[in-house]
Amino acid sequence: MKEKNMGKKLLSLLQANSVPVTFVLICAVCIPLSGLSVSYLLNEIVTRMGRNIFLILALLIPIMSGMGLNFGMTLGAMAGEIALIFVSDWQIWGIPGVVLAMILSIPISVLLGAFCGKILNMAKGREMITSYIISFFTNGLYQLVVLYMMGPIIPIKHFSIKLPRGYGIRNTVSLLNMRQCLDNLLAIKVGGVKIPVLTFLIIALLCLFIVWFRRTKLGQDMRAVGQDMNVARDAGINVERTRIISIVMSTVLAGFGMVIYLQNMGNIATYSSHSQIGMFCIAALLVGGASVEKASIGNVFLGVVLFHTMFIVAPKAGAAITGDSMIGEYFRVFVSYAVITVALIMYETKKRKVKSQMAQQLAQEQEAENE
Amino acid sequence: MNKTRMLLFRLGTLAILVAIAAVMMVVGRGHTVYLDNKKLEYQGQEYKTPYKVVVLVKGEQVAKLYDRERGSATNVGQNFEMTLEITQEKGGDETVATYQIKLPYNMDGVIINLPGYLAGLPEEAYLTEFVSTAPEEPEAEEEIPESDEFEMGEF
Numbered sequence: 195m196k197e198k199n200m201g202k203k204l205l206s207l208l209q210a211n212s213v214p215v216t217f218v219l220i221c222a223v224c225i226p227l228s229g230l231s232v233s234y235l236l237n238e239i240v241t242r243m244g245r246n247i248f249l250i251l252a253l254l255i256p257i258m259s260g261m262g263l264n265f266g267m268t269l270g271a272m273a274g275e276i277a278l279i280f281v282s283d284w285q286i287w288g289i290p291g292v293v294l295a296m297i298l299s300i301p302i303s304v305l306l307g308a309f310c311g312k313i314l315n316m317a318k319g320r321e322m323i324t325s326y327i328i329s330f331f332t333n334g335l336y337q338l339v340v341l342y343m344m345g346p347i348i349p350i351k352h353f354s355i356k357l358p359r360g361y362g363i364r365n366t367v368s369l370l371n372m373r374q375c376l377d378n379l380l381a382i383k384v385g386g387v388k389i390p391v392l393t394f395l396i397i398a399l400l401c402l403f404i405v406w407f408r409r410t411k412l413g414q415d416m417r418a419v420g421q422d423m424n425v426a427r428d429a430g431i432n433v434e435r436t437r438i439i440s441i442v443m444s445t446v447l448a449g450f451g452m453v454i455y456l457q458n459m460g461n462i463a464t465y466s467s468h469s470q471i472g473m474f475c476i477a478a479l480l481v482g483g484a485s486v487e488k489a490s491i492g493n494v495f496l497g498v499v500l501f502h503t504m505f506i507v508a509p510k511a512g513a514a515i516t517g518d519s520m521i522g523e524y525f526r527v528f529v530s531y532a533v534i535t536v537a538l539i540m541y542e543t544k545k546r547k548v549k550s551q552m553a554q555q556l557a558q559e560q561e562a563e564n565e
Numbered sequence: 566m567n568k569t570r571m572l573l574f575r576l577g578t579l580a581i582l583v584a585i586a587a588v589m590m591v592v593g594r595g596h597t598v599y600l601d602n603k604k605l606e607y608q609g610q611e612y613k614t615p616y617k618v619v620v621l622v623k624g625e626q627v628a629k630l631y632d633r634e635r636g637s638a639t640n641v642g643q644n645f646e647m648t649l650e651i652t653q654e655k656g657g658d659e660t661v662a663t664y665q666i667k668l669p670y671n672m673d674g675v676i677i678n679l680p681g682y683l684a685g686l687p688e689e690a691y692l693t694e695f696v697s698t699a700p701e702e703p704e705a706e707e708e709i710p711e712s713d714e715f716e717m718g719e720f
Contacts, residue, residue, distance in 0.1 A: 276600055284590065285594060285595045285596075285673055286590060286593040286595065287593055287594075287639075287641050288593055288595075288639070289593070289597035290589035290590075290592050290593020291589070291593050293585065293589050293593075294586055294589040294593065295588070297585060297586045298586070299584050300582070329667060352673075357674075371595055371639075395618075446660060563598060
């Protein structure tokens with residue numbers, strides 16, 4: 195009997211963590227096939243952790259307030275990019291440049307976040323698809339600003355940033371003077387692996403902030419709204435305002451995260467850096483075992499490690515298995531989208547299951563009353 | 566929290582952010598400093614170049630300049646400190662001295678004429694803005710991107 199219970203528990207544990215378990219298996223198969231050295235792999239994973247974790251943490255707050263996976267974090271990423279373009283044009287280098295870019299991104303992120311939050315309030319229950327479409331719409335606005343308004347309307351001084359035609363921003367803006375300035379300051383090497391201590395400290399601060407924020411009045415309100423909007427409203431919580439604040443916070447954090455991400459990369463791909471960022475951050479979070487309605491800091495860390503290990507080893511493993519590295523490339527693209535699709539299907543299935551269970555229970559209760 | 570306190574808190578936060586941004590704009594302003602070891606004529610007088618000047622910035626050698634040579638260094642902020650190891654004549658003694666120069670905020674590139682600076686001339690004589698005179702190659706028009714693709718870039 196005990197053994198049966200244990201087996202059931204193990205099965206349910208595996209079912210609950212099916213995505214991370216699958217990724218552990220994929221990594222376990224692909225790592226030896228890739229032939230990459232342990233120190234190279236660790237270096238890459240640590241670098242990518244420093245680069246991406248802040249961005250992914252930005253997704254936690256909307257999940258807490260029941261708004262699901264915030265595809266609209268792209269808006270914050272755009273704000274971060276615009277801020278970095280200005281900082282690059284004003285020739286502010288190093289850490290001051292990073293700090294200034296973060297500060298400059300705040301008003302843009304707040305505006306975009308408030309706009310996104312207002313629209314999401316009009317589309318309750320369909321937040322994810324709405325935020326996804328908003329990100330496309332805002333990308334159009336971003337292109338209008340960056341391609342046509344920067345130069346003639348918004349002053350841009352340096353020709354190294356402007357397109358040869360005299361207005362608009364080049365496809366790539368160099369951030370050479372602030373490249374990895376956060377990562378290199380206080381960096382230490384442990385067994386040949388570079389640890390960007392300052393970046394990890396910033397990430398740790400954000401984690402502490404999230405833990406603290408959950409316990410504040412606003413954090414509790416967000417959780418209440420996430421659990422049941424009607425109950426929260428009856429309890430006197432301004433549901434709409436709380437939801438807007440959660441999206442604004444997520445967008446601002448995404449803006450900061452994008453600045454950290456791009457200082458690590460050392461350049462801005464002006465028209466494409468932000469376009470897939472939301473997708474990959476969400477995929478990484480889901481790989482870590484998060485769902486549309488529940489995510490934790492642990493999911494973020496586990497997700498980044500697993501998702502990026504797969505990202506690093508897949509092309510080499512693909513080349514080793516099939517002789518063509520493109521197979522590995524296709525595989526990682528396929529997996530990124532597949533994991534999001536599976537998570538959304540699981541969420542919807544679970545929701546319907548709960549709904550039908552409740553309906554059945556209600557019917558049984560009514561039957562019992564009639565009898 | 567009452568409304569006045571909330572407003573004050575918000576204004577205070579805004580003021581702090583603006584102040585930090587202003588400080589960052591000053592302390593983080595980057596300059597490229599070009600150091601010329603070229604003879605200078607100023608008010609009818611000629612200032613000759615030393616035989617050799619070794620320039621060190623933050624303990625690192627950035628240039629070793631003979632006559633009519635140019636070196637460069639980067640500097641963040643407006644205070645540029647350099648150590649010069651000057652040899653006036655070939656085979657002569659080397660003198661070492663540290664100098665601090667205030668760089669103008671509005672100049673990205675600054676040219677400092679070392680003979681003029683070492684002679685103690687006013688700033689207008691030894692300091693000029695660097696303007697690129699290299700012939701610009703005709704650049705190919707960059708393609709304006711389309712961004713609704715589903716490609717996988719570096720992540």
